[in-house]
Amino acid sequence: MPRRILAFILLLLSSAFASAQAAPPQAKTILLKAGRLLDVRTGKYIPNAGILVENAKIKEAGPLAQVQAHAPKDVVLIDLGAATLLPGLIDCHAHLLTAGSSISPQENIVNAVVGMSPTMRVLMGAGNAREDLEGGFTTVRVVGHSRIDGDVSLREAIYQGWVPGRRIQAAGRKLAPPGGQALHLNPAVADPIIDQEFLQVGSADDARRAVRENLLYGADLIKAVADADNRFITPEEMKAIVQEAHRAKVKVAVHATTVTGIQTAIDAGADSIEHGNDVTDEQLKTMREKGIFLDITELEFGGRMRAMIEKRQVLPPQLQQELKAYEQMEAKQTPARIGRILKSGVKFTIGSDMWFDYPDKTRGQATAIMFGALKELGMPSADVIRAATVNGADLLGWEDRIGVLEAGKFADIIAVSGDPLADVTELERVQFVMKGGEVVKNALPKK
Numbered sequence: 001m002p003r004r005i006l007a008f009i010l011l012l013l014s015s016a017f018a019s020a021q022a023a024p025p026q027a028k029t030i031l032l033k034a035g036r037l038l039d040v041r042t043g044k045y046i047p048n049a050g051i052l053v054e055n056a057k058i059k060e061a062g063p064l065a066q067v068q069a070h071a072p073k074d075v076v077l078i079d080l081g082a083a084t085l086l087p088g089l090i091d092c093h094a095h096l097l098t099a100g101s102s103i104s105p106q107e108n109i110v111n112a113v114v115g116m117s118p119t120m121r122v123l124m125g126a127g128n129a130r131e132d133l134e135g136g137f138t139t140v141r142v143v144g145h146s147r148i149d150g151d152v153s154l155r156e157a158i159y160q161g162w163v164p165g166r167r168i169q170a171a172g173r174k175l176a177p178p179g180g181q182a183l184h185l186n187p188a189v190a191d192p193i194i195d196q197e198f199l200q201v202g203s204a205d206d207a208r209r210a211v212r213e214n215l216l217y218g219a220d221l222i223k224a225v226a227d228a229d230n231r232f233i234t235p236e237e238m239k240a241i242v243q244e245a246h247r248a249k250v251k252v253a254v255h256a257t258t259v260t261g262i263q264t265a266i267d268a269g270a271d272s273i274e275h276g277n278d279v280t281d282e283q284l285k286t287m288r289e290k291g292i293f294l295d296i297t298e299l300e301f302g303g304r305m306r307a308m309i310e311k312r313q314v315l316p317p318q319l320q321q322e323l324k325a326y327e328q329m330e331a332k333q334t335p336a337r338i339g340r341i342l343k344s345g346v347k348f349t350i351g352s353d354m355w356f357d358y359p360d361k362t363r364g365q366a367t368a369i370m371f372g373a374l375k376e377l378g379m380p381s382a383d384v385i386r387a388a389t390v391n392g393a394d395l396l397g398w399e400d401r402i403g404v405l406e407a408g409k410f411a412d413i414i415a416v417s418g419d420p421l422a423d424v425t426e427l428e429r430v431q432f433v434m435k436g437g438e439v440v441k442n443a444l445p446k447k
């Protein structure tokens with residue numbers, strides 16, 4: 001056996017020993033007590049609920065009397081009064097390391113790349129991750145715009161406990177057609193900027209290499225851009241991406257808004273389609289059959305995007321007109337699409353796609369505006385909540401860890417004071433947050 005490997009094994013053994021010896025004699029057990037608990041799978045409440053938390057995980061959850069009977073004598077009681085307990089929220093489409101203030105994606109991307117050092121950007125991401133956690137989002141998929149490995153670094157910093165924040169799955173750089181996405185730069189000088197945000201794919205070989213390069217930097221998933229303006233990832237390239245990622249047991253999320261882009265992702269066997277604006281009924285049917293998730297992002301619905309921008313910029317009248325026309329078109333098409341998605345039986349999750357610095361809101365509050373949008377779009381509350389919890393866990397491949405309040409799962413728990421089934425925007429006002437058994441926030445009245 002090579003000496004290096006032997007040394008490594010000895011190191012592992014000794015540290016396992018050390019941590020076993022260092023374990024406290026009795027772990028602190030917490031009993032959370034609340035008016036009710038939402039079983040997100042069934043969409044039904046368990047009244048007078050309790051959750052026992054031990055060693056960062058849920059030991060038991062259910063009716064208080066039953067749970068309390070199994071609590072140790074020295075249990076630490078946290079009484080949340082009449083509040084409703086839910087699993088921590090999952091944002092499946094986030095850009096924590098981006099906080100633009102311009103209406104132009106190009107300007108935001110270029111400013112982020114040339115105006116901020118990579119270190120600065122990770123620290124900004126750390127601020128956003130903390131604010132998201134305080135807003136009730138205990139897990140996130142970061143799907144691009146993090147420079148080369150900013151999201152991976154942030155994930156590690158949170159994991160090590162250096163900074164507080166949500167659990168992260170990081171995608172590293174987006175794989176995109178040559179030229180990247182949302183950029184219209186002079187090709188002669190653009191590459192140094194593009195290469196900070198994207199891995200440019202111009203052939204199936206490029207695609208395989210790009211996947212491996214991202215994995216080398218520590219990505220947990222691959223994010224590919226199927227359509228960027230009138231440029232597309234080819235079917236061969238997409239197949240190579242999915243094949244290479246799946247070989248490494250890593251999932252592929254594909255940005256696709258057009259019928260062509262969506263079809264390329266479906267044919268290649270991607271794991272999720274992000275946005276899916278023009279998805280057809282036929283495509284929804286195939287996605288359902290293949291088990292491909294649709295990750296719904298409706299940040300813009302109801303003029304939310306324009307409202308956000310107008311707080312900061314005076315928009316020229318022509319642009320205002322254009323945005324309003326776009327909103328009117330969306331107001332017709334989007335509720336119909338949501339209705340078709342619900343009817344199709346396709347698996348779906350939700351993502352904020354929040355990449356703006358929303359005036360007067362923390363990142364957590366800004367991320368949560370998607371709940372109001374989905375309510376206006378007519379999605380039933382139970383479906384919204386499932387999308388943001390149990391379905392999200394399923395898409396991330398973390399169904400054994402998070403997404404429901406059950407024994408053995410991480411104690412990622414939130415509470416709201418109202419009735420989230422009656423009004424899902426209660427999730428915009430999360431009052432209590434626990435991540436991995438640690439209380440992050442408790443704004444409920446003291447008992």
Ligand SMILES: [Zn+2]
Pocket residue numbers: 093095143353
């Ligand atoms: Zn996005």
